[in-house]
Amino acid sequence: MKVLSQNTAFGGMQGVFSHESQACQSEMTFAVYVPPKAIIEPCPVVWYLSGLTCTHANVMEKGEYRRMASELGLIIVCPDTSPRGNDVPDELTNWQMGKGAGFYLDATEKPWADHYQMYTYITEELPDFVRQHFRMDMDRQGIFGHSMGGHGAMTIALKNPERFKSCSAFAPIVQPSTAEWSAPALEKYLGPDRATWRQYDACALIEDGARFPEFLIDQGKADSFLDDGLRPWLFEQAIEGTGIGLTLRMHERYDHSYYFISTFMDDHLTWHAERLG
Numbered sequence: 001m002k003v004l005s006q007n008t009a010f011g012g013m014q015g016v017f018s019h020e021s022q023a024c025q026s027e028m029t030f031a032v033y034v035p036p037k038a039i040i041e042p043c044p045v046v047w048y049l050s051g052l053t054c055t056h057a058n059v060m061e062k063g064e065y066r067r068m069a070s071e072l073g074l075i076i077v078c079p080d081t082s083p084r085g086n087d088v089p090d091e092l093t094n095w096q097m098g099k100g101a102g103f104y105l106d107a108t109e110k111p112w113a114d115h116y117q118m119y120t121y122i123t124e125e126l127p128d129f130v131r132q133h134f135r136m137d138m139d140r141q142g143i144f145g146h147s148m149g150g151h152g153a154m155t156i157a158l159k160n161p162e163r164f165k166s167c168s169a170f171a172p173i174v175q176p177s178t179a180e181w182s183a184p185a186l187e188k189y190l191g192p193d194r195a196t197w198r199q200y201d202a203c204a205l206i207e208d209g210a211r212f213p214e215f216l217i218d219q220g221k222a223d224s225f226l227d228d229g230l231r232p233w234l235f236e237q238a239i240e241g242t243g244i245g246l247t248l249r250m251h252e253r254y255d256h257s258y259y260f261i262s263t264f265m266d267d268h269l270t271w272h273a274e275r276l277g
């Protein structure tokens with residue numbers, strides 16, 4: 001593991017690290033915040049998955065999670081959103097595909113499949129890696145994210161309910177297989193057979209029987225991506241009659257930015273801490 005930076009913050013440590021990923025065949029960077037309580041005992045881990053165009057750095061610099069994570073004793077891990085490097089395929093003029101747009105899936109199509117294995121990276125390789133380097137209580141894990149990362153958090157929680165005890169999202173893409181924003185990317189990564197897309201679509205997963213106890217979703221009403229990309233009302237419909245709990249909060253005047261995310265960050269961390277014990 002390469003240490004790219006380490007800084008003390010709120011009595012804990014904000015670090016940025018990189019390692020060689022087998023899954024993505026690329027050097028991957030991630031951020032970890034370790035609260036001061038971790039000196040005394042292993043702390044629960046909350047994974048934050050970022051949105052389109054982001055790296056690990058957007059939430060680290062603008063998410064304002066450290067004060068509350070320090071207080072609540074939560075480790076926060078912030079991975080990158082795609083493989084990186086000169087040999088990784090990309091679409092240079094399309095921010096919804098390629099680098100910065102890994103969609104937390106395992107691509108099956110050329111030329112993407114060799115590197116774009118973000119589902120395996122996030123659910124297997126990175127957890128195995130960080131547990132070796134940080135004292136974490138892996139029996140207490142939560143996951144949250146923003147936009148494409150909200151989609152990642154919700155689909156990963158729905159597919160791994162035994163691993164995650166809590167899930168929340170800021171402005172998630174709840175049905176990526178039908179959104180103008182994301183359907184073209186799913187087709188390129190996964191091919192034309194839409195049946196294979198369903199495992200990466202929170203609404204479709206629920207229709208197909210996946211379950212998770214409850215979700216917290218915050219959504220700004222002034223978010224310019226609300227109608228084309230995000231559409232949380234589709235998730236509300238998908239959970240009807242399933243017993244899945246949903247706290248959906250629609251906020252007047254808030255947009256898609258980190259001003260919105262940082263405003264509600266404390267509520268999300270509290271939501272996770274209450275469920276992680």
Ligand SMILES: N[C@@H](CCC(=O)N[C@@H](CS)C(=O)NCC(=O)O)C(=O)O
Pocket residue numbers: 050051052053054058062095146147148256257258
């Ligand atoms: N295409 C626009 C929009 C992309 C966008 O809003 N991305 C969201 C996630 S979907 C984000 O978090 N952007 C980075 C930031 O605000 O720091 C851009 O590149 O600025």
